[in-house]
Structure formats: structure tokens, C-alpha cells
Amino acid sequence: MSMKNDVAQLCKRVKCASRELALLDTKAKNDLLVNMAYALMKNTAYILKENSKDIKYAKRNGLSAALIDRLVLSSGRIKVMADSLVRIAELKDPVGQIIETVNRPNGLIIKKVRVPIGVILIIYESRPNVTSDCIGLCLKSGNSVILRGGSEAVHSNAAIHGVMIKEAIKKGLSRDTFSMITDTDRRVVNELLVQEGLIDLVMPRGGESLIREVAKRSRIPVIKHYKGVCHTYVDESADLEMAEEICLNAKVQRPGVCNAMETMLVHRKVAGVFLKSMIERFRKAGVEIRGCPQTKKIVKDVVAAKEDDWYTEYLDLILSVKVVRDIDEAIGHIMKYGSYHSDAIVAEDKKAAAKFLNEVDSACVYVNASTRFTDGGEFGKGAEIGISTDKIHARGPMGLEELTSYKYVVYGNGQIRK
Amino acid sequence: MSMKNDVAQLCKRVKCASRELALLDTKAKNDLLVNMAYALMKNTAYILKENSKDIKYAKRNGLSAALIDRLVLSSGRIKVMADSLVRIAELKDPVGQIIETVNRPNGLIIKKVRVPIGVILIIYESRPNVTSDCIGLCLKSGNSVILRGGSEAVHSNAAIHGVMIKEAIKKGLSRDTFSMITDTDRRVVNELLVQEGLIDLVMPRGGESLIREVAKRSRIPVIKHYKGVCHTYVDESADLEMAEEICLNAKVQRPGVCNAMETMLVHRKVAGVFLKSMIERFRKAGVEIRGCPQTKKIVKDVVAAKEDDWYTEYLDLILSVKVVRDIDEAIGHIMKYGSYHSDAIVAEDKKAAAKFLNEVDSACVYVNASTRFTDGGEFGKGAEIGISTDKIHARGPMGLEELTSYKYVVYGNGQIRK
Numbered sequence: 052m053s054m055k056n057d058v059a060q061l062c063k064r065v066k067c068a069s070r071e072l073a074l075l076d077t078k079a080k081n082d083l084l085v086n087m088a089y090a091l092m093k094n095t096a097y098i099l100k101e102n103s104k105d106i107k108y109a110k111r112n113g114l115s116a117a118l119i120d121r122l123v124l125s126s127g128r129i130k131v132m133a134d135s136l137v138r139i140a141e142l143k144d145p146v147g148q149i150i151e152t153v154n155r156p157n158g159l160i161i162k163k164v165r166v167p168i169g170v171i172l173i174i175y176e177s178r179p180n181v182t183s184d185c186i187g188l189c190l191k192s193g194n195s196v197i198l199r200g201g202s203e204a205v206h207s208n209a210a211i212h213g214v215m216i217k218e219a220i221k222k223g224l225s226r227d228t229f230s231m232i233t234d235t236d237r238r239v240v241n242e243l244l245v246q247e248g249l250i251d252l253v254m255p256r257g258g259e260s261l262i263r264e265v266a267k268r269s270r271i272p273v274i275k276h277y278k279g280v281c282h283t284y285v286d287e288s289a290d291l292e293m294a295e296e297i298c299l300n301a302k303v304q305r306p307g308v309c310n311a312m313e314t315m316l317v318h319r320k321v322a323g324v325f326l327k328s329m330i331e332r333f334r335k336a337g338v339e340i341r342g343c344p345q346t347k348k349i350v351k352d353v354v355a356a357k358e359d360d361w362y363t364e365y366l367d368l369i370l371s372v373k374v375v376r377d378i379d380e381a382i383g384h385i386m387k388y389g390s391y392h393s394d395a396i397v398a399e400d401k402k403a404a405a406k407f408l409n410e411v412d413s414a415c416v417y418v419n420a421s422t423r424f425t426d427g428g429e430f431g432k433g434a435e436i437g438i439s440t441d442k443i444h445a446r447g448p449m450g451l452e453e454l455t456s457y458k459y460v461v462y463g464n465g466q467i468r469k
Numbered sequence: 470m471s472m473k474n475d476v477a478q479l480c481k482r483v484k485c486a487s488r489e490l491a492l493l494d495t496k497a498k499n500d501l502l503v504n505m506a507y508a509l510m511k512n513t514a515y516i517l518k519e520n521s522k523d524i525k526y527a528k529r530n531g532l533s534a535a536l537i538d539r540l541v542l543s544s545g546r547i548k549v550m551a552d553s554l555v556r557i558a559e560l561k562d563p564v565g566q567i568i569e570t571v572n573r574p575n576g577l578i579i580k581k582v583r584v585p586i587g588v589i590l591i592i593y594e595s596r597p598n599v600t601s602d603c604i605g606l607c608l609k610s611g612n613s614v615i616l617r618g619g620s621e622a623v624h625s626n627a628a629i630h631g632v633m634i635k636e637a638i639k640k641g642l643s644r645d646t647f648s649m650i651t652d653t654d655r656r657v658v659n660e661l662l663v664q665e666g667l668i669d670l671v672m673p674r675g676g677e678s679l680i681r682e683v684a685k686r687s688r689i690p691v692i693k694h695y696k697g698v699c700h701t702y703v704d705e706s707a708d709l710e711m712a713e714e715i716c717l718n719a720k721v722q723r724p725g726v727c728n729a730m731e732t733m734l735v736h737r738k739v740a741g742v743f744l745k746s747m748i749e750r751f752r753k754a755g756v757e758i759r760g761c762p763q764t765k766k767i768v769k770d771v772v773a774a775k776e777d778d779w780y781t782e783y784l785d786l787i788l789s790v791k792v793v794r795d796i797d798e799a800i801g802h803i804m805k806y807g808s809y810h811s812d813a814i815v816a817e818d819k820k821a822a823a824k825f826l827n828e829v830d831s832a833c834v835y836v837n838a839s840t841r842f843t844d845g846g847e848f849g850k851g852a853e854i855g856i857s858t859d860k861i862h863a864r865g866p867m868g869l870e871e872l873t874s875y876k877y878v879v880y881g882n883g884q885i886r887k
Contacts, residue, residue, distance in 0.1 A: 418879070
């Protein structure tokens with residue numbers, strides 16, 4: 052009862068604060084972003100001390116080396132976080148932008164104007180830099196934010212948040228503008244997810260099970276992607292050397308992220324030549340191959356892919372490989388097993404490329420490039436708050452613009468409806 | 470078990486059909502819209518016969534005259550439905566439109582391209598014209614639709630749908646492209662609302678309780694407005710004659726709709742003069758006034774407004790009236806009691822108007838015009854599929870563009886990520 056009440060009271064205060072923030076002008080927001088960047092640099096020692104508590108706890112609890120690596124901060128990593136805030140200050144302010152003006156025959160002038168969404172709840176795991184990125188992006192787009200990071204990073208997150216909110220308060224903003232939940236009780240999250248009307252949007256960032264749990268419980272709109280089962284299809288018309296470079300990059304450059312390739316599809320007409328050389332390169336890079344029966348015929352000692360493999364986001368040096376009859380089978384496979392995140396075709400035939408780009412209904416579709424480019428920075432958005440595979444509001448990498456809504460502002464001189 | 474299975478199977482077929490529809494070119498869609506319009510006209514007698522069954526049933530069940538009026542079709546009303554389809558054919562096709570092109574330093578060309586959302590579920594009550602409007606708008610925007618109308622209009626809806634789907638089939642589309650659920654079992658709706666991944670968006674249209682029930686149960690994104698508690702604020706700087714015309718129009722021109730005014734706020738400096746004349750006009754028009762204590766001091770025999778009145782969408786010839794200290798109190802009242810649908814200020818002072826338009830965070834904000842203009846047609850969208858007070862994807866009247874999503878199409882020539 053008291054916990055429920057506390058959550059509702061917090062959300063009301065954040066909603067109030069969001070209204071003040073929405074009216075802040077661009078210069079004030081940019082100044083604050085730069086001040087926050089300086090403050091992170093100045094408080095490096097303090098942040099690292101708090102971070103070391105999380106690391107110590109993680110080691111005691113036997114977290115994997117990969118997870119600990121994501122958790123560890125250094126003065127270099129803190130500098131990157133600060134730089135990111137300065138970069139956000141340099142981006143164009145989306146708030147107040149006029150998207151469209153319609154002049155009606157009756158003299159009404161209707162303007163579609165970008166406005167902040169309001170209050171955004173971000174539920175995330177591990178990486179502490181998400182804390183500063185989210186505060187920075189939400190500040191610039193005029194949104195209040197409620198942050199709920201993972202328990203494994205609670206000291207690091209609280210330190211980063213504490214340093215940044217101090218700067219906001221100095222500039223006259225309310226302490227509630229950017230709020231952090233440090234209570235690790237799961238019921239607090241469940242209570243947040245029913246604050247419809249006070250929280251406007253929820254963005255879960257983390258593993259698939261976290262995201263599914265949030266999507267299932269939330270009464271507030273959720274924007275998300277569950278996973279990235281990304282494909283590269285090597286067409287019969289492909290430049291096979293280019294295809295090798297693209298596929299190698301998509302799989303091994305950073306296998307643990309959502310835009311890495313998980314399945315490679317190869318047209319049967321080029322499979323014989325291509326797979327022999329390609330799989331050798333993959334093996335040299337330490338990639339385990341799980342292949343369809345035809346793949347196994349072409350290359351020896353390939354593990355047989357099971358039905359489940361085609362659905363799997365390995366996030367690791369593992370790749371499933373399938374030889375397909377034609378482009379239609381490739382597209383069909385992607386539609387059936389994919390996660391509609393990022394999929395690529397390598398092809399010289401413009402018709403085949405156009406067909407693929409048109410028919411594959413993923414957030415990002417590529418011709419002759421690596422799926423690894425699905426990223427706010429690489430798309431020219433400066434920074435990203437997440438990637439969406441949903442069909443409404445925003446798809447693909449989400450930057451400042453995707454953190455806004457719009458309203459219609461209508462100017463009249465006495466018009467009434469007949 | 471079998472019902473669950475039937476619903477899932479239907480949704481899978483509709484999803485499949487939606488992929489075919491998404492690829493249909495503009496001419497084919499426009500031709501089909503015109504054919505559907507002709508078919509409705511040609512089948513007027515049949516549709517009216519089916520409609521009479523619903524009317525007979527409604528009368529036997531003692532439905533109110535207002536509800537029966539919404540249900541009744543005539544050859545005139547069928548003509549309006551047909552005309553609406555022709556108008557949709559004349560609107561610009563949003564699908565394939567390039568929203569933005571970004572040229573990256575590494576040579577990647579990133580195009581943000583409008584695409585259909587996919588499968589839309591529309592749950593609605595009474596008015597049978599919603600059936601043809603929704604099929605028309607979804608067809609033009611390339612979306613498949615699952616329609617679930619109210620049991621009171623089941624014969625009318627089935628007849629309209631039947632006539633239209635026959636034309637779609639003649640053009641080679643699947644029967645599932647535009648599907649209608651005639652099973653009135655509530656559990657069918659509940660089962661539809663968990664078909665995440667097959668249905669992309671739910672739009673409930675009807676009374677507040679229907680919409681709340683859908684929003685509560687749905688695992689699929691919902692776009693909606695619960696109600697329209699719309700305000701008009703008469704500023705101290707208002708042209709009082711203009712204010713009278715606007716307020717009268719906003720309340721009485723069509724009181725039963727969501728963009729009608731429910732509360733009038735008046736600056737204390739003009740309340741004495743304005744309210745005497747205004748309330749007299751309202752009374753002549755049959756409007757019951759529920760006023761704050763100050764209103765009661767100015768005009769005799771005004772019913773005292775209770776706290777609940779300020780939250781109420783009367784949808785009737787009732788108006789709550791409050792005298793406010795200043796514009797800040799007016800804005801504060803709207804933010805506290807409003808539903809963020811449509812709110813207006815009447816003011817000659819440009820600063821006051823700008824403050825109101827900026828600070829009132831409703832989907833549509835007006836200066837010197839009636840809130841009754843919140844409507845797809847009046848906004849120049851040709852038609853509307855609904856009105857949203859949500860903060861994500863779409864706000865205000867929703868037309869064809871709001872029925873689309875986008876995808877990023879990326880053109881490379883071998884780019885890999887460093």
C-alpha cells in the first residue's frame with residue numbers, strides 16, 4: 052500500500068516536472084548538457100569509486116567476464132559519456148519544429164508542431180553509460196525520465212545520476228525531472244507499469260526475457276525490440292568478394308549485439324563456390340557453423356542446424372547457414388524466422404535488390420552493406436536511445452526526433468463549424 | 470481451445486494477406502475503391518434490408534432513439550459512404566513516400582520510406598458507416614484490417630463488408646485481406662487482443678468503458694482516446710461577441726461528439742458582462758448550466774457544479790462553467806480535469822494566446838475557433854479513422870498518413886563497419 056502510494060506520488064511529481072522541462076528553451080538545455088558533461092569529468096574519481104563497489108559485488112556473485120566488462124567504468128569510458136552529452140548539445144532541437152502547415156479554405160491555419168512526449172520510463176540492464184545517454188537525450192528532447200537500471204549497476208548508476216541531477220537543480224529544474232529508482236524490489240517496476248496517464252512511454256532495454264516481461268505487464272505504451280535475428284542473403288548476382296567482406300563483418304566485428312548477423316542465406320547457384328571460401332574464413336575467425344543439409348554437402352564437418360537454430364539470436368560466434376532455391380525462398384525464410392530488425396541482400400542485380408528491399412518488412416533493410424550499421428550514430432542521429440522493431444511510432448534506431456510527439460496548433464479568427 | 474485456435478489461424482491468414490496488399494500499386498487500390506463505391510450503391514436495397522433487421526432488433530430491445538438514429542441507414546447515407554470511398558481514392562497514396570534521405574560520409578544512402586503498418590484490428594460500436602470508412606482507409610494505406618463491430622449492427626456491418634470484400638476478391642485479393650468477426654462472444658475479442666506479432670495495432674472506437682477494457686487487456690499497441698472533455702477559455706482580452714459565437718457553436722452544434730465543449734472557463738474581469746448574455750443564449754438553445762460559485766453570483770438559477778462535473782464528458786446539452794482568476798488558473802484547470810483532446814482560447818492578446826497554445830498539452834489547441842473542427846475532414850485529411858489523445862505515433866485526427874509506419878532502406882556498395 053505504502054509502496055504503491057510512493058510510486059504514484061513520484062510519478063505525479065515527475066509529470067509536473069516534465070511540464071516545466073517541456074517549456075525550457077534550447078540554449079538552457081544545451082548549457083545544462085555541457086555543464087553535466089563537465090561535472091561527469093570532474094567527478095571521475097567518485098564515479099569510479101562507486102563503480103568499484105558494483106564490480107566487487109559482481110565478482111563475488113560470479114557474474115560472467117562479458118557482463119563484468121560491460122559494467123566496468125574507466126576514466127576513458129567516463130570521457131566518452133561526457134563527449135556524448137556535448138554531441139547531444141550540438142544536435143538540432145526537435146521541440147517546436149513545425150512539421151507541416153495546412154491552410155484551410157475557411158481561413159484556419161493548422162500547424163503540426165513537435166512537442167516532447169512527456170514522461171519516459173526506461174528499464175535497463177548493466178551498462179552504466181545508458182544512464183547518462185538517456186538523461187542527455189531526454190533533456191534535449193524535453194522529456195522527463197524515470198530510470199530503473201539493473202541491480203548489478205546500482206552504485207554506478209546512482210553516482211552518474213547524482214552528479215547530473217545536481218547540475219539540473221543548479222539551473223533551477225526540479226529534482227524530479229530526471230528520477231532514478233534504486234529500490235531493486237521487482238514490485239516497484241510492476242507498479243510503475245500501471246501508471247497510465249502519468250508515464251507516457253516505456254522503453255525496456257536488455258535481454259529478451261526482461262523485455263517480454265515489461266511488454267506483458269505494461270498498461271503504458273511500450274517501444275522495444277525483443278531480439279535481432281539478422282540475415283544476410285547472398286544472391287546469385289552477388290559480387291562474391293564483397294559478399295565475403297560484408298558477411299564476415301556482420302558476424303564477427305561485434306557478435307554480442309543485436310545488429311550482428313545470425314543467419315546467412317546463400318543462393319544455390321553460387322553456394323558451391325562461395326561457401327567453401329566463406330566458411331573457411333569464418334572458421335579462422337573462430338565462428339561455429341550450423342548448416343542446412345546442402346551446406347553440409349558442400350563443406351565438411353558442419354554441425355547440422357536444427358529447426359530452433361533459425362529462430363536463435365546467438366549473440367556469439369555461431370552462425371546458421373542455409374542454401375536457398377531462389378530469392379523468394381530467402382525472403383520467405385526471413386519473414387518466417389526473422390525478428391524484423393535488420394536484414395541485407397548482397398546483389399549486383401538491381402531488380403533482385405529492389406524486390407528484397409520492398410518485400411522484406413524489417414525496420415532496416417540493406418543492399419550491399421553490413422547489418423552492423425543499424426545504430427543511431429551510424430544513421431546520422433548523433434546518439435540513440437534504443438532500437439525499435441515495433442510498427443508504430445518509431446522503427447529502427449531512435450534518436451531525438453523519435454523522442455517527440457506532436458500537437459496541432461490551430462489559428463482562427465472566429466471560425467465556427469457549420 | 471477450438472475458438473482460440475480459430476482466432477490464431479484467422480490472424481495468420483490476415484497477416485499473410487496483408488503482405489500481398491502492401492505490395493499493391495496505387496492504381497489497383499484506387500480502382501478497387503471506386504468499384505467498392507459502385508457496389509455499395511448497386512446493393513442499396515440489400516444493405517437496407519439487412520439494416521432493417523438490426524433496427525427491428527434494436528427497437529425490440531428498447532435501445533434509445535439516439536442510438537437507433539446512429540444505426541439507421543438510408544439510401545442517402547449509403548451514398549455518403551460510397552462518396553467517401555471515392556474521396557479516399559482521390560487522396561495521395563502515402564505508401565512508398567520517401568520521408569527523408571540521409572547521405573552518410575561512408576557513401577551509405579539511407580532512405581526513410583513510408584510502409585503500411587500491417588494488420589489493424591478495429592473494435593467499434595454502432596454506426597455502420599465505420600465499416601466502409603475503415604475498409605477504405607486501410608485499403609488505401611495498404612493495411613489489412615480485422616473488423617469487430619457491435620452486436621447491435623451485426624447484420625448491417627456484415628452486409629456492407631460482404632459487398633466490399635466481393636469486389637476485393639474479384640481483383641484477386643484474398644478473402645482474408647479485410648476480415649470481419651461476426652461472432653459476438655466477448656472471449657473472441659479477448660483472444661484477438663493477445664495476438665501480438667500477428668496484429669500490429671488495435672483501435673477501439675466507442676464509449677469510454679469499451680476503450681478502457683480494450684486498453685487493459687491488449688498486448689498489442691492501442692491507439693485511442695478515452696473521452697473528450699474539451700474546454701474553451703474566454704480571456705480578458707477576448708472579443709466577446711466572437712467568444713459567444715465560438716462557445717455556442719462548440720457546445721450546441723453537435724453536443725454528442727467528442728470535440729464538443731464540456732467546460733467553459735471565463736476570466737473574472739469579463740465574467741460579469743460575458744456570462745449574463747452568454748448563459749441567456751445557452752438557455753435559449755436548451756443548455757443546462759452547472760456553474761462555480763462565482764458563476765452563480767453573476768447569473769441566477771444556475772445549478773452548482775460538483776467536483777465530478779469538471780471531469781465529465783456530458784455528450785449532451787449540459788455545460789459546466791467556471792470563472793478563473795487568470796490564464797494560469799485556466800491552463801491549470803485544463804491540465805487537471807481535461808482529457809487532452811481539444812481546447813481553445815478566445816483572446817485578442819497575442820501573448821496570452823501564445824502562452825495557452827504552448828502550455829496546454831492537448832492533441833489540438835485552438836485560438837479563436839471552435840473545438841468542433843477536430844476532425845479528419847476539417848483538417849484536410851479527407852477522412853479519418855479515429856482521433857488519438859495518446860502521446861505516441863499519432864495525435865488528433867488520424868488519416869491515411871497516420872495509418873503508416875516507415876522502414877529504413879539502406880543502399881551500399883560494400884560498406885562494412887570498422
